[in-house]
Every structure is written in C-alpha cells, then in structure tokens.
Amino acid sequence: MTARGKKTVRDLRRGSRSTLLRRLYFDGPLSRQELGSITGLSGGSISNVTGELLADGLIEECGSVESDGGRPRILLRVAAGRAHLVGVDVGETQVRVALFDLARTELAASDRPLDDRGHDAGHVAELILAGLAEVLERTGTDPGTVLGVGVGVPGIVEQGVVGQGVVGRGAVARGTGPDLGGGAGAVVHGQTVGWDAVPLGRMLRAGTDLPLFVDNGAKTLGQAEMWFGAGRGARHAVVALFGSGVGACVIADGARFRGAASSAGEWGHTKVHVGGRRCRCGARGCLEAYVGAEALVARWGAAPPGGGEKAGLAALLAAAGAGDPAAVALLDEAAEYLGAAIADLVNLFNPERIVIGGWAGLLLGPRLLPGIRAAATEYALRFPREQTEIVLGTLGPAAVTVGAATLPLSDFLDSGGEFPRRAEADAVGTGAGATGAAAPAGLRA
Ligand SMILES: [Zn+2]
Numbered sequence: 215m216t217a218r219g220k221k222t223v224r225d226l227r228r229g230s231r232s233t234l235l236r237r238l239y240f241d242g243p244l245s246r247q248e249l250g251s252i253t254g255l256s257g258g259s260i261s262n263v264t265g266e267l268l269a270d271g272l273i274e275e276c277g278s279v280e281s282d283g284g285r286p287r288i289l290l291r292v293a294a295g296r297a298h299l300v301g302v303d304v305g306e307t308q309v310r311v312a313l314f315d316l317a318r319t320e321l322a323a324s325d326r327p328l329d330d331r332g333h334d335a336g337h338v339a340e341l342i343l344a345g346l347a348e349v350l351e352r353t354g355t356d357p358g359t360v361l362g363v364g365v366g367v368p369g370i371v372e373q374g375v376v377g378q379g380v381v382g383r384g385a386v387a388r389g390t391g392p393d394l395g396g397g398a399g400a401v402v403h404g405q406t407v408g409w410d411a412v413p414l415g416r417m418l419r420a421g422t423d424l425p426l427f428v429d430n431g432a433k434t435l436g437q438a439e440m441w442f443g444a445g446r447g448a449r450h451a452v453v454a455l456f457g458s459g460v461g462a463c464v465i466a467d468g469a470r471f472r473g474a475a476s477s478a479g480e481w482g483h484t485k486v487h488v489g490g491r492r493c494r495c496g497a498r499g500c501l502e503a504y505v506g507a508e509a510l511v512a513r514w515g516a517a518p519p520g521g522g523e524k525a526g527l528a529a530l531l532a533a534a535g536a537g538d539p540a541a542v543a544l545l546d547e548a549a550e551y552l553g554a555a556i557a558d559l560v561n562l563f564n565p566e567r568i569v570i571g572g573w574a575g576l577l578l579g580p581r582l583l584p585g586i587r588a589a590a591t592e593y594a595l596r597f598p599r600e601q602t603e604i605v606l607g608t609l610g611p612a613a614v615t616v617g618a619a620t621l622p623l624s625d626f627l628d629s630g631g632e633f634p635r636r637a638e639a640d641a642v643g644t645g646a647g648a649t650g651a652a653a654p655a656g657l658r659a
Pocket of ligand 1: 482483493494495496497500503
C-alpha cells in the first residue's frame with residue numbers, strides 16, 4: 215500500500231491502460247494516432263501501452279485506414295472473446311442469468327421462473343447460482359475469464375464495506391467504492407418483495423468464488439441505457455424503469471446519483487395522491503400504486519385470469535387499441551400520472567434527457583409517450599421542461615442483464631484490464647492470497 219495521494223509509476227501505468235481501454239471500448243476501432251489526439255497521451259506512451267494491451271490479448275488489430283500521404287494506420291479494438299461477463303436480473307417473475315463476451319454479445323442465458331416461494335431470498339440465491347452454473351457449463355467457459363457476476367435486484371442495495379467481501383486485486387482496496395465490487399458484502403432492502411436486510415452477497419459467495427457486484431435493477435438498467443442506449447452522450451439524465459414496479463436512475467454530471475445509502479431514485483414511491491391507493495411498500499398514494507404494471511392490471515380488472523402481468527398489460531393495450539372506453543381512460547390517466555411525475559424529475563434535477571425503459575415502458579411506451587410529453591409540459595416549470603427531451607429506451611427487455619454485466623465491466627476498465635482474483639473462501643475480504651484455485655466452473659462444491 216502506498217502513501218495516500220502519492221502516485222506510483224504503477225498507478226500511472228494503470229491509469230493510461232484504463233484510459234486507452236475505455237476509449238477503444240466505447241469508441242473503437244481507433245488508430246494509435248486517433249488515440250493520441252483524443253487522450254492527449256504522448257506517442258511513446260500510446261505505443262508502449264497499446265503494445266502491452268496487445269501482448270495481454272486485451273486488444274487486437276482489425277484492419278487499417280489510409281492516412282493523408284503517410285503509411286496506412288492500423289486500427290485497434292478490444293478483443294471481445296478475451297473475457298466474459300455475467301449479468302443477472304432478479305425480476306418480478308423470474309431470474310435471468312446471461313453470459314456475455316466483452317462486446318456484450320449474449321452467449322447463453324438461463325431463465326428460471328420464481329415458483330410459489332416468490333422472492334424467498336434463499337430460493338432466489340439458489341436460482342442465481344443454478345443459472346450461473348448452467349450458462350458456464352453450456353458454453354464451456356473457463357471461469358478464469360469471467361470478470362464478475364453483476365446482479366440487478368428489486369430493492370435498495372447497501373454496498374459491501376471494507377473487509378466484508380472485497381475480492382482481492384492486489385494493493386488497491388477494490389470494492390470499497392459505491393460502484394466497485396465487494397458485492398459479497400451487499401445487503402438488500404427490498405421492501406416491496408419482503409426483503410429486510412437480506413445479505414444476498416454473502417448468500418451468493420457461499421456458492422461461487424467469482425467476483426460479485428450487486429445493485430438495484432433500475433440503476434443497472436440506467437447504466438446500460440447511459441452507456442449503450444438512449445442515454446448516450448447525456449451528462450444529466452434520468453432513466454426510468456417502468457415495470458411491475460417503478461424506479462429510476464438519476465445521472466447527475468455524468469455520475470449515478472446514489473444518496474447516503476444508495477437509495478436515491480426511488481421515484482416509484484414519490485406521492486402522486488395524498489391518502490391515495492395503498493402501495494406495495496405499505497405507504498399510500500405512491501406513483502407505483504397507480505402506474506406500475508401490477509397496479510394497472512389490478513385496476514383494470516378485466517385482464518384474462520392466470521395470464522400474468524405481461525399478458526394482462528398486453529390485453530389492456532389491445533382493449534384500448536380497440537376503443538374500450540375503460541381501457542382508454544386508464545391508459546390516458548397513466549400517461550398523465552407518469553407525465554406529472556416526470557415533471558417532478560424535470561423540476562428537481564433539470565435533466566437534458568429522460569429515458570423511459572423497463573418491459574412495461576417498452577410495451578406501453580409508443581402509446582403513452584405523446585400523453586406523457588404533453589402532461590410533463592403541462593406540469594413542469596417551463597424553462598427546465600424546454601431543455602428536457604423525453605424518449606423511450608432502446609435496449610429492449612435484456613437491458614437489466616446488460617446493465618448488471620456493466621458492473622464488473624466498469625471495474626475491469628477502471629483497473630486498466632486487470633483480471634480479478636477470485637475469492638479464496640468464505641473468509642473473503644483480506645484482499646490477499648486468492649489465486650484462483652477454485653472449484654470447477656467458478657462454483658463452490
Ligand atoms: Zn410505495
């Protein structure tokens with residue numbers, strides 16, 4: 215460990231590697247010359263660091279472009295197959311585990327329905343571990359190439375603290391920051407699914423030695439839309455997750471706004487009606503109790519029985535499309551509630567963009583968007599409203615798993631492409647000594 219504030223040569227090299235990897239990841243392929251002009255690093259540094267990254271197999275050459283009068287310039291990109299990412303979506307009705315390569319191509323996925331035990335935490339942890347084993351085995355993936363398992367959950371996530379689940383990566387205390395690993399220490403407060411301080415990280419650590427990252431599903435969706443979807447390029451944005459429940463991820467000045475204990479952005483539980491409908495959280499009058507998919511289907515009351523929320527919502531949409539007055543009125547009202555609640559976001563955060571995602575957002579968005587925009591204009595202050603565009607998410611239903619997979623990806627890019635060490639035993643947190651001598655397929659026996 216080095217003295218605070220004193221950068222070693224190693225830190226600087228890590229920083230240069232991280233800068234170039236990020237550029238190539240998000241903007242590649244690029245030539246060395248382009249990397250130099252974008253990053254401001256010297257030609258010598260670019261040459262050294264790209265040489266290292268090539269030798270590590272993290273980047274690869276991919277053709278060349280002509281340059282004015284000079285030699286053709288070789289293009290570089292991140293090597294998609296060099297490492298793998300796992301994203302998990304603990305959804306309302308199922309647990310989805312997906313394995314991606316570095317380019318976010320989904321190589322395998324496992325969908326396991328929640329049975330009548332619902333969100334029983336032990337059962338959910340079992341489903342995650344079973345899905346993880348399945349996708350690794352089906353693809354024959356070497357666990358040593360897996361950068362980590364990102365898990366998106368319904369609830370507020372208290373991140374791990376030092377000494378409580380840090381997967382060692384050498385001298386740097388990884389896992390201590392809010393966005394880093396250390397997911398083995400993650401504790402989830404999921405009031406709407408009955409999770410009261412569930413130590414999900416520890417429960418998963420008992421079954422896998424892979425690095426763990428746990429975060430709220432709306433926040434992982436937000437990160438995915440910001441990095442790869444409709445949020446790209448915005449520095450001030452809100453990504454709204456509209457599903458069975460309602461959540462949001464607030465991005466302020468390019469960073470996710472988390473609050474004191476990561477619970478910021480619980481937009482679904484802002485009040486739209488004092489003394490109104492009872493919400494799943496126990497309070498009255500929450501936005502979610504009016505426009506969450508579960509609430510909409512329950513309020514409509516005409517959904518075909520036994521079809522689940524998705525089928526119910528699709529039936530509501532079809533009925534409205536056919537002119538059923540009750541269905542039309544309910545959806546018009548939902549658009550107004552959402553627009554008014556978005557007006558609150560506009561007034562509070564002055565975002566340049568608001569992205570509506572989540573499976574219900576994808577399903578209802580095209581119909582509701584004009585009404586939402588009109589209501590937002592009606593309810594928001596004029597000046598900030600004029601600066602805000604309201605758009606639909608572009609990532610589709612896999613956005614939560616992609617977003618969960620960005621948690622280990624972000625850590626990997628920050629580290630300059632360092633492969634994580636795997637947890638040694640249940641006594642993780644020493645940050646030392648783990649060597650990857652693990653049970654097969656990254657799972658504990
Ligand atoms: Zn509520």
